[in-house]
Amino acid sequence: MKIVDLHCDTISSIQKNGQSLYDNDCHFDIKRAQKAGIGLQFFAMFTMPQGMNELRQILKQVEKYHTELDQCQKYLHPVYTYEDIITADSIGKVAGILHLEGAEALGSDSEILSLLYRMGLRSLGLTWNNRNLLADGVGEEPNAGGISSKGKEIIYLMEKMGILLDLSHISVKSYYDALNIYNKPALVTHANARALCNHRRNLDDSQLKALAENGGVIGINQIPEFIKEEGKPQLNDLLDHIVYISDLIGIEHVALGSDFDGDDVLLMAGVEEYIRWPQLLADRGFTHAETNMILTENALRVIKAVL
Ligand SMILES: [Zn+2]
Known part of the structure; x- marks a missing residue:
């Protein structure tokens, strides 16, 4: 099995600029992903919270995802069950998981969650940075609240249906x-x-330790401001986060979440640079088995437990 990456914003980018998922000017496309050894990519749908029309915007992105699935049939395989990941690997395709970043499109309607599930959604982050009907986001700090009663119902439903829960962007x-x-x-x-x-x-x-107790994983982000407070970060600065988190809570909780197309400039130029990662991790002292855990197995363990 190849590299798993837990987050990219490429679908919303190409839905706006009209480019294809197979070959584009973005950080991620299937052509480069295949060459770089990507086995599974999460595709986020995102629209800025604006109090109206979020569902309409998200549905347009769902449609774009399905159009691209049709056009990239030879290379891209949608994931509805864990077995789909194994199948994609065995036939040499990139597996794709459809994710929703921020639940504004749901309001608090479980029917919309069910509908999106039917359309292939298998991963959800309750908030982006703002407060919504389900929870408060990190942008509401320092006085942010927690999960609402509706949010609790949606989380129970996600667990029952087999939808991955993403806690990026949420308040403490x-x-x-x-x-x-x-x-x-x-x-x-x-x-x-x-x-x-x-x-x-x-x-x-403390948050990292709680994640370890839960058995979860964190995907390492490549946006420069998330890596280093001052100056231009280098690859070693990013690897420092992997080493730090591994030492604190165990290597079994570390994975990759590039944030391709989530910002104009990332640490890597694009997905093509993932080809260097097995060697980069080896150079930082990770064994072959540990490298496999970070690149692949840790994320798959969580996905298998949920889907
Ligand atoms: Zn994000």
């Missing part, structure tokens, strides 16, 4: 509430360690 109180409510391992698909870079989206040591 909501984070701990969600871990208490959801009885399966959680994902933090794209964030780093607060101890190394004091950004509001990074997790502090």
Whole structure:
């Protein structure tokens, strides 16, 4: 099995610019992903919370995803069950998991969640940075609240249906509430360690320890401001986050969540650079088995437990 990456925003980018998922100017396309050894990519749908029309915007992105699935049939395989990941690997295709970043499109309607599930949704982050009907996001700090009663119902439903829970972007109180409510391992698909870079989206040591207790994983994010507070970060600065989190909570909780197309400039130029990662991790002292855990197995363990 090849590399698993827990977050990219490429679908919303190409839905706007009209490019294809197979070959484009973005950080991620299937052509480069295949060459770089990507086995599974999460595809986020995202629209800025604006109090109206979010569902309409998200449905357009669902349609774009399905159009691209049709056009990339030879190379891209949609994931509805864990077995789909194994199948994709065995036939040499990139597996894709459809994710929703921020639940504004749901309002608090479980029927919309069910409908999106029928359309292929298998992963959900309750909030982006703002407060919504389900929970508060990290942008509401320092006085942010936790999960609402409707949010609790949606989390129970996600657990029952087999939808992955992503705790990136959520407020600190909501984070701990969600871990208490959801009885399966959680994902933090794209964030780093607060101890190394004091950004509001990074997790502090207590949050990381709670994630380890839950059995979850964190995907390491490549946006420069999440890596280093001052100066231009280098690859070693990113690897520092992997080493730090591994030492603090165990290597079995570390994965990758690039945030391709989530910002204009990332640490890597694009998905093509993932080809260097097995060697980069080896150069930092990780064994072959540990490298496989970070690149692949840790994320798959959580996905298998949920889907
Ligand atoms: Zn994000």
